[in-house]
Amino acid sequence: MTSSETTNADSAERGLAEVRRKIDTLDEQIQALISERARLAAAVREAKGDLGSGSAYYRPDREAQVLRRVIERNEGPLSDAAILRLFREIMSACLAQQEPMRIAYLGPEGTFTQQAVYRQFGHSVNAIAQPSIEDVFLSVQGGEADFGVVPVENSTQGVVSHTLDLFMHSDLKIAAEVELRIHQHLLTQARRLDQIERVYAHQQSLAQCKHWLAAHLDHAELIAVSSNAEAARRVRNAPDSAAIAGRHAAEVYGLPVLFANIEDHVDNTTRFLVLGKSLLPSSGEDKTTLMVAGHDGPGALFGLLEPLARHHVNMNRIESRPSRQGRWDYVFFIDVDGHVDDPSLASAMEELAESARLVKVLGSYPRAVLGRLPDSAATETQS
Known part of the structure; x- marks a missing residue:
C-alpha cells in the first residue's frame, strides 16, 4: 500500500469513527427521551387514578391523533411505515409499564389476525388466541380481555358475515379499525412444485390465490382447513404438502417460503375491527x-x-x-x-x-x- 493510500485509509477510518461517535451520542439522547416519555405516560395514568382494567387507560382516539402527527412530521429518510412502527412500539411499551393489556384475537397463534393485533397495539400486549369470532366477542364482553380483534371484510372476497351477525345480540362497540395488505406465501418443505400433492389453506385464501394455483399447482389437491395457521401446522412434517399462509406463520411453524406473494390481486386488503365496551370521543378523522x-x-x-x-x-x-x-x-x-x-x-x-x-x-x-x-x-x- 502506498503512503497516499495509507493516508486515505486512515482518513476514512477517522471519519467512520466520528460518525459512530455521533450515533452513540444520538442513541443516548433517544434512550433518555424514551425514558422521559415513559415517565410522563406513567404520570398520566396516575393522574387518572385507579380505573381498573387496561382498557380504561387506552385511548384509540388519542393514539390516532399522535400517529397522524408522526406521519405529518416525517421528512425521511425512513418511510412512513417504518417511522409509524417505531412510534407504535414506543407507545405500546409506555402503556404496558404496569400491566400489559389483554387482547383477544381470532387464533390460533401465527394467524393474520394476530398480526392485526400487533399492528394496532404493538407487541407489549398479552395476545390471547380464541378459537372463533364468537369467543373473541365473549372474551371482551366477559372481561377476560380488554379488547378483541376480528376480521370484518376483505377487498376481494367481501364481508365476514359472522362478525356482523354477532353485533345483533352484543353490546360491544367498535373501538378502532385496522387495514392490512394481504401477502400470501406458499410454505412447504418441498423443493419443487411437482413434489407437492396437497395444498392446505383457509377457503378464502384458496379463493384469493385461485389463478396462481391453477397456473402452477393444477395437479395438487386443494384442501380447505379452519385457518392458515392450521394449514402451516399440518404441513411442517409433510414434505409432499404445502400451505398458503403469511410470513409470520412461516416463522412460527418453521416452514420455508417456496414462493412469495402468490395472491391474485396485489392491492388485496383485509379490514379488521377492534372490539371494546364503550363509544369513544372524536379523533378528528x-x-x-x-x-x-x-x-x-x-x-x-x-x-x-x-x-x-x-x-x-x-x-x-x-x-x-x-x-x-x-x-x-x-x-x-x-x-x-x-x-x-x-x-x-x-x-x-x-x-x-x-x-x-x-x-x-x-x-x-x-x-x-x-x-x-x-x-x-x-x-x-x-x-
Missing part, C-alpha cells in the same frame, strides 16, 4: 358504523338512506344481513364518514330514529392510520 332496520313497505331502504344524503353524510359501505326475526326480514350495516357527535350526522340520526324500526350505533372510531402499509394479512373466519 373518524368513521361510524350503524345497524339499522326499516319498516316493511315500498321505499323502506330509501327511507333509511335519505336522511344521510340530505345531511351530506357520506356513506362508504352498506351490507344486509337476515335479522332472523322473520322470513325475508333484514337489517343493514352502514359505514359513514364522521363521528356520531358531528352535527350533520347527529341530525341525520335524529331523523332516522323517528322513522326507522331500529337504529344502533356500533361505534364511532378513528379511521385506520396509514391503513395500506405493506404488511401481511388475510380475512379468515379462523385467521
Whole structure:
C-alpha cells in the first residue's frame, strides 16, 4: 500500500469513527427521551387514578391523533411505515409499564389476525388466541380481555358475515379499525412444485390465490382447513404438502417460503375491527358504523338512506344481513364518514330514529392510520 493510500485509509477510518461517535451520542439522547416519555405516560395514568382494567387507560382516539402527527412530521429518510412502527412500539411499551393489556384475537397463534393485533397495539400486549369470532366477542364482553380483534371484510372476497351477525345480540362497540395488505406465501418443505400433492389453506385464501394455483399447482389437491395457521401446522412434517399462509406463520411453524406473494390481486386488503365496551370521543378523522332496520313497505331502504344524503353524510359501505326475526326480514350495516357527535350526522340520526324500526350505533372510531402499509394479512373466519 502506498503512503497516499495509507493516508486515505486512515482518513476514512477517522471519519467512520466520528460518525459512530455521533450515533452513540444520538442513541443516548433517544434512550433518555424514551425514558422521559415513559415517565410522563406513567404520570398520566396516575393522574387518572385507579380505573381498573387496561382498557380504561387506552385511548384509540388519542393514539390516532399522535400517529397522524408522526406521519405529518416525517421528512425521511425512513418511510412512513417504518417511522409509524417505531412510534407504535414506543407507545405500546409506555402503556404496558404496569400491566400489559389483554387482547383477544381470532387464533390460533401465527394467524393474520394476530398480526392485526400487533399492528394496532404493538407487541407489549398479552395476545390471547380464541378459537372463533364468537369467543373473541365473549372474551371482551366477559372481561377476560380488554379488547378483541376480528376480521370484518376483505377487498376481494367481501364481508365476514359472522362478525356482523354477532353485533345483533352484543353490546360491544367498535373501538378502532385496522387495514392490512394481504401477502400470501406458499410454505412447504418441498423443493419443487411437482413434489407437492396437497395444498392446505383457509377457503378464502384458496379463493384469493385461485389463478396462481391453477397456473402452477393444477395437479395438487386443494384442501380447505379452519385457518392458515392450521394449514402451516399440518404441513411442517409433510414434505409432499404445502400451505398458503403469511410470513409470520412461516416463522412460527418453521416452514420455508417456496414462493412469495402468490395472491391474485396485489392491492388485496383485509379490514379488521377492534372490539371494546364503550363509544369513544372524536379523533378528528373518524368513521361510524350503524345497524339499522326499516319498516316493511315500498321505499323502506330509501327511507333509511335519505336522511344521510340530505345531511351530506357520506356513506362508504352498506351490507344486509337476515335479522332472523322473520322470513325475508333484514337489517343493514352502514359505514359513514364522521363521528356520531358531528352535527350533520347527529341530525341525520335524529331523523332516522323517528322513522326507522331500529337504529344502533356500533361505534364511532378513528379511521385506520396509514391503513395500506405493506404488511401481511388475510380475512379468515379462523385467521
